[in-house]
Amino acid sequence: MIEGILIGLKTALSFQNLMMVMIGCFAGTIIGMLPGLGPMTAIALMIPITYGFDPATGLILMAGVYYGAVFGGSTSSILINAPGVPGTVATSFDGYPMAQQGKAGKALAIAAYSSFAGGTISAIFLLFAAPSLSKVSLSFRSPDYFGLMILGLTAVAAFSSKGNFLKAMMMCVLGLMLASVGQDTLSDIPRFTFNNMNLSDGISFVLVVMATFAMSEALTIIIKGNDPAKAAKQISLTDLGSIKVNREETKQMAATIPRSSILGFIIGVLPGAGATIASFLAYGMERNFVKSEEKEKFGKGSVQGLSAPETANNAACSGSFVPLLTLGIPGSGTTAVMLGALLGFGIQPGPRLYETNPEIFWSVIMSMYIGMVVLLILNLPLIPYIARVLAVPRTFLIPMILFFSVTGIYLMSFNNFDIFLMIGIAVIATILRLYDFPMPPLILAFVLGGLMEENLRRSLLISDGSWSFLWDRPLTICIMISILLIVGWQIYKSFSPKN
Amino acid sequence: MKINSVKIISLLFFVLSAFYLYTAHQIQVFAFDEGAPFNAKTFPIYLGYAGMFFSGLKIVLPDRKPIEVDPTYLEFKKTILLVLTMIVYGATILKVGFFLSTSLFLVFSYYFLGERRWKYIIIFSFPFVAIFMYLLHGLLAVYLRDPLLKYIGIMG
Numbered sequence: 001m002i003e004g005i006l007i008g009l010k011t012a013l014s015f016q017n018l019m020m021v022m023i024g025c026f027a028g029t030i031i032g033m034l035p036g037l038g039p040m041t042a043i044a045l046m047i048p049i050t051y052g053f054d055p056a057t058g059l060i061l062m063a064g065v066y067y068g069a070v071f072g073g074s075t076s077s078i079l080i081n082a083p084g085v086p087g088t089v090a091t092s093f094d095g096y097p098m099a100q101q102g103k104a105g106k107a108l109a110i111a112a113y114s115s116f117a118g119g120t121i122s123a124i125f126l127l128f129a130a131p132s133l134s135k136v137s138l139s140f141r142s143p144d145y146f147g148l149m150i151l152g153l154t155a156v157a158a159f160s161s162k163g164n165f166l167k168a169m170m171m172c173v174l175g176l177m178l179a180s181v182g183q184d185t186l187s188d189i190p191r192f193t194f195n196n197m198n199l200s201d202g203i204s205f206v207l208v209v210m211a212t213f214a215m216s217e218a219l220t221i222i223i224k225g226n227d228p229a230k231a232a233k234q235i236s237l238t239d240l241g242s243i244k245v246n247r248e249e250t251k252q253m254a255a256t257i258p259r260s261s262i263l264g265f266i267i268g269v270l271p272g273a274g275a276t277i278a279s280f281l282a283y284g285m286e287r288n289f290v291k292s293e294e295k296e297k298f299g300k301g302s303v304q305g306l307s308a309p310e311t312a313n314n315a316a317c318s319g320s321f322v323p324l325l326t327l328g329i330p331g332s333g334t335t336a337v338m339l340g341a342l343l344g345f346g347i348q349p350g351p352r353l354y355e356t357n358p359e360i361f362w363s364v365i366m367s368m369y370i371g372m373v374v375l376l377i378l379n380l381p382l383i384p385y386i387a388r389v390l391a392v393p394r395t396f397l398i399p400m401i402l403f404f405s406v407t408g409i410y411l412m413s414f415n416n417f418d419i420f421l422m423i424g425i426a427v428i429a430t431i432l433r434l435y436d437f438p439m440p441p442l443i444l445a446f447v448l449g450g451l452m453e454e455n456l457r458r459s460l461l462i463s464d465g466s467w468s469f470l471w472d473r474p475l476t477i478c479i480m481i482s483i484l485l486i487v488g489w490q491i492y493k494s495f496s497p498k499n
Numbered sequence: 500m501k502i503n504s505v506k507i508i509s510l511l512f513f514v515l516s517a518f519y520l521y522t523a524h525q526i527q528v529f530a531f532d533e534g535a536p537f538n539a540k541t542f543p544i545y546l547g548y549a550g551m552f553f554s555g556l557k558i559v560l561p562d563r564k565p566i567e568v569d570p571t572y573l574e575f576k577k578t579i580l581l582v583l584t585m586i587v588y589g590a591t592i593l594k595v596g597f598f599l600s601t602s603l604f605l606v607f608s609y610y611f612l613g614e615r616r617w618k619y620i621i622i623f624s625f626p627f628v629a630i631f632m633y634l635l636h637g638l639l640a641v642y643l644r645d646p647l648l649k650y651i652g653i654m655g
Contacts, residue, residue, distance in 0.1 A: 184539040399608035419589030465536030
């Protein structure tokens with residue numbers, strides 16, 4: 001492992017990769033800060049650029065963007081009570097009241113230190129957990145992978161849908177349908193191409209991500225008439241107050257950070273749970289841990305109330321890399337986008353990644369830590385300046401997002417058809433968003449579609465067409481029972497008038 | 500059962516899944532693959548059924564929290580104008596070239612969204628695209644097709 005860490009450090013600390021971490025963190029912070037635009041949009045906009053680099057550099061850039069976007073989301077939560085990403089909603093509970101009390105600088109500093117500590121502790125967990133789990137997952141077979149992918153999809157649908165499980169499952173199916181367009185990988189038989197040559201290679205992953213996130217988020221902001229800059233005009237973005245944290249506050253944070261880190265990491269590893277659930281659970285847990293007089297301060301600017309969700313959401317981000325790097329199965333929409341990008345580089349994440357591409361495996365883990373340091377030393381002093389991004393009016397912001405989306409696809413294909421297809425998918429995604437159809441399950445399903453079909457193919461061929469492979473091995477049975485429990489519970493909730 | 504927009508979307512999804520299932524059955528597989536445990540149409544067929552199952556449930560089951568979007572609060576005009584601008588942009592980018600089509604797309608988009616400060620509209624369109632092109636084409640060596648600039652002799 002020491003050798004691996006050194007390989008990772010060598011790769012991550014090269015001048016080019018250090019620059020990528022910095023650019024990624026900086027760009028991610030700016031995009032994540034804009035309400036409505038989360039890490040998935042930030043990463044989606046970066047994908048066309050990453051294809052110009054080697055895989056390790058590309059992934060390092062995306063990891064930097066991911067952390068930067070989460071940090072940026074916290075900034076808008078604290079300053080204008082408009083969370084940039086769902087994972088930072090809990091941050092606004094105590095962060096925004098602190099900002100209203102004239103302590104915006106302090107709130108941002110507490111958020112930054114907590115994020116740094118949570119990210120650092122969970123990166124250490126990841127360092128030990130990932131190689132061990134990689135070794136365990138080598139014993140997994142096709143039926144187990146097929147089951148795990150269905151489990152991942154149902155879990156994401158269950159947790160990310162805010163009670164709209166059936167809508168989320170419909171989005172999963174839509175994602176799988178889109179992934180099935182194009183030539184069959186084994187027989188080369190065209191499927192759902194309707195004799196259109198442009199569809200014979202299938203629909204590009206970048207196109208679907210850009211359309212369903214960057215473009216449809218921009219169109220949703222327009223159609224709903226939201227203007228993120230309006231909220232920013234109500235506060236002073238230039239005078240945020242002192243960023244110093246006193247001894248008493250440090251003591252309070254020191255108690256909160258370890259428990260929130262552990263909770264966040266565990267929740268992050270679970271498929272579908274992610275930063276949002278981790279931050280809410282950490283907030284609730286912290287409220288139960290503190291003394292009754294401290295409890296009264298929750299929601300009014302409590303240091304622990306701010307520190308707990310910030311620590312947990314960053315820890316969950318690191319945790320979400322565990323299933324991606326060890327099983328090759330993303331546990332969240334954001335890591336699904338990363339998986340898609342990796343597949344674009346010709347790299348298949350999974351247990352073999354640890355052996356076949358150790359420089360990628362370790363450099364990603366190392367760059368996470370470097371990303372944390374960059375966020376702390378670069379972003380914190382620059383926050384008063386970066387925060388002015390919040391005041392950019394939508395009249396400029398939206399056309400820029402659309403421009404980057406169209407350009408991204410244009411640079412990849414030089415094809416009108418892809419641009420029209422992207423616009424079409426974005427319009428449909430915007431309508432679906434208006435009626436609360438979640439997009440992360442669609443992306444996850446789109447990325448996993450090919451792998452799912454491949455594993456089902458192998459499983460059915462080995463069992464000569466019998467579905468008995470689903471209950472042949474104890475591990476597969478456990479996975480299938482988990483799936484049935486999730487689906488059954490969610491459908492019961494849909495039936496039950498009490499819920 | 501109350502009919503609302505979500506039910507209509509679910510019904511459309513049901514029809515889409517049924518059409519997908521029909522098309523999946525029409526996929527021509529090799530003769531020797533016809534009776535195989537798995538062929539090119541196996542997975543799509545299951546997907547078609549899954550789509551019909553979930554959308555069917557959504558249609559039949561009562562909505563606990565029905566979502567109704569009030570169209571009077573939606574900015575259709577701006578959104579449609581923006582989408583049409585994107586379509587024109589997509590249609591012209593290859594023929595007119597990246598620089599002119601992108602700059603004009605930005606100008607019209609800013610204007611349609613309500614921006615009237617022409618100084619900023621101009622700065623964030625033509626010079627912005629020129630800098631972007633220089634960064635991509637000049638520094639990162641990313642090829643950008645632009646017949647117009649090539650004709651003028653600015654691009655090689």
